[in-house]
Amino acid sequence: MQTSRDRFLDVVRAGAILAVIAQHWVMPVLSYSDGHLATGNALATPGWWAITWGSQVMPLVFFAGGAANLISFRRAESPRTWLAARLKRLMLPVLPLLAVWLVMPDFLRGLGIPPQPVQVAGAIAAQLLWFLAVYVLVVLLTPPMVAAHRRWGLKVPLVMGVAGVLVDVARFNDLGYIGYANAIFVWVAVHQLGFHYVEGRLGSLTRRAALGLSAAGFGVTALMVAFGPYPASMIGMPGAPVSNMSPPTVLLAFLAVGQIGLLLAFRPQLNALAERPGAGHALDWLGARFMSVYLWHMPALVVVAGVTVYGLDYETPAPGTLFWLVMAPAWFAVCGLVLLGLLRLFAHFELQRDTAEVTAKVPQLVVAGLMISGGLLGLAAHGFAPLSDGIAHGPVPWVVLATAGFLLAGKQVPVIELLGRAVAVSERATVRR
Template sequence: MGAASREVRRLAERTPPSRERFVDLLRAVSIVAVVLGHWLATVVGYDEHGELTGRSALPELPWAQPITWVVQVMPVFFLVGGYANAVSLAAERRRGGNATEWLIRRSGRLIPPTTALVLVLGGGALAAGLFFDADPARVRTVVWLASIPLWFLVAYLVVVVLTPPMHALHRRYGLAVPPVLVGLVAAGDVARLLGHGFWGSGNFLFGWLAVHQMGFAWRDGLPARPRVAVSLLLGGTGALLLLTLAGPYPISMINVPGERLHNMSPPSLALLAVATAQLGVALLLRDRGERWLRRGGRWTAVVAVNSVIMTIFLWHISAAILLVAALHVAGVLPTPQAGSAAWLAWRIPLLVLFGAALTPLVAIFGPIEVRGALRLRRISLPTPAVLARMASCRVFRPWLAVAGFAGVAFALLANSLWPGTAPTGSGMPAVALVTYLACAAVLRLLRSTPPATEAGPRHG
């Protein structure tokens, strides 16, 4: 990873003064917070048959549920995603590109690190069955757990595909768009409260689009005056208190089994209230954060973390599984009661151990993401002439790009929805695995094939 490290340092040194570095810091903080939250709030133990089990500790820690108002930072990721996507889309157009080429470039950052995880999980599942005669149901459970981070990627991939039309709406209607999306979220919440959960599924899209849309507003100069920031913070906090204490929404912003209504999956009005308050906090800290990032090697560290942030997120559950398995085999797996003094005392040592388990995975798979983030030259693969012509054709190219994203999103969603104990040879539904690999290959072909009118190939 030496060449990639040098590229990261060069990229940090060449950062233009106009870049809002605080946005990159927020992206890194949001994902790292999610990773630490998953590690901290997980209970590992044994069932009555002596089998390993894992679950969330939140149902047994009601005192910790208000803390999720602070540590649930996934809205921050979509907020800075909106900002970053608006910036990169505008840059693509300044270079003479279009929405299709922008979408293809974005796939180079998102798809390769995801493909690495899919291939390793699928290959490991096949090897476990062929060489170790592992129980297919148990293998599926392990793969399903390790692929939990992919549910979030489904929503983000769809939001990325919709960025060009949603940005066009923003340019025309501005801040009138988010209230419409919030209204759709409210309608979905009403449907869920009335027992019609299917009609609330649209909140997976409308909720994240609303937050993403505010990222556009931030990019276009959402006032950073203290009055605006404080209004957002107080308004979001007030709405959150009203919705959770007087209204029907649960206090936890992380799903708790048994709750009538979940705030996170799909996003609810309560989660959007949290997002509003978080936007206010971000605006309040904006100038101070910018000044802080212009000293020493802090900015280089932020660039380095962001260059492998997807890898950290995608592999953090796998790292936990590997560590728990190792401690189990060694007979030293701690299993204190959730919420007990012993359980709380083990949180910090386990964080250190989980981090140690994740480090080699990032070292191995991180360079895949770094190449996408820095657009380093990739090795071109031989491509049949007919496929190359289709990929370069300006008529087919947009449709192939959208179809590639749609197929990848469908495959990841199908894997997430497939029962966690349903036996499968590859640990994933066959249709999901085949669809994913085929569509990832289509996007790879598009990235390596320039549009017909361009003189040379485009990498990245």
């Protein structure tokens, strides 16, 4: 059982966010001509799907999140205070992103940038909010899932995995939309594995057992790709009929087992690395800004691509060529510098601690979480668009929904009474029509 700060989890989280950044910054294949920004994916290069078996690290994010959530949940005064703190801590760094990108599309259009590149920029800035939308739901489920973990142990992720398989079967038999149920089944299953690291056998595996677990996870993944309907790439590819990521397939749960086992096999070495003064300082710095780094690394890419591809008529080289290999370090360096500048502007939102008293009850917090999740999911699906194109059908309703959820996670309000009044007003408006 883990009782103090676990440096292994810090390494996993840091490695995961760095892998996410590297993947997103290496992927774009861009060119601009006649008002149109052409976009492609470097990882669609033949054979490069193998990279995604290591670079698709969302399973590790949910695993480390599960472990961290259980550790903090045990220390919390009550489930109510824990839920409120988690919701506010997750949403607070998002607020400046929402504020900036509400006005950014209109600002870019005002500079004379054509509509299509602005639309691409707004979509890129918002697309990563899908993770937060799902993660908030997982956080809402954490208190009952902790109870389930302590009662049924490994049966819980196993049942989730079986449910994920059944969802995939239905999905691949012309019931496509049911696949989105795996956003819960798959990610909650991986989140539960984090519980088993803290309060189960995963945290005490020998190297041989961990390597065996890894081999089993990657082996099943390979078999399902070879003989099943699953694509080899662990991320979505342009034009591909099926994506393992959107919505997630159960394949990602088996990939998670492979990745987790491999990291656990080298846990002593990773802990030793984390104990080095320089590495420890870097882990602390990154850990305190985890959400801000995640949220702003794609806007950093938008800035660099906008200046170079649109402004300077630069065309990214063909992936894998010598010129691409030569230019990649410079591309990463410039994106990194822009990201650091954005962090200096916006990371303090994440660094500040909210000391306001929480009076909201659990039902209100659940409603708040659902509002946050719904708002962020809407933004991820539709992107940020110019306000001049229309308020009602743009990002404003989604921003209002998510922000209202954030505010609702604090002071207690008569939610049921307010909902009743809203329904009554709606009914009166309908009658008048």
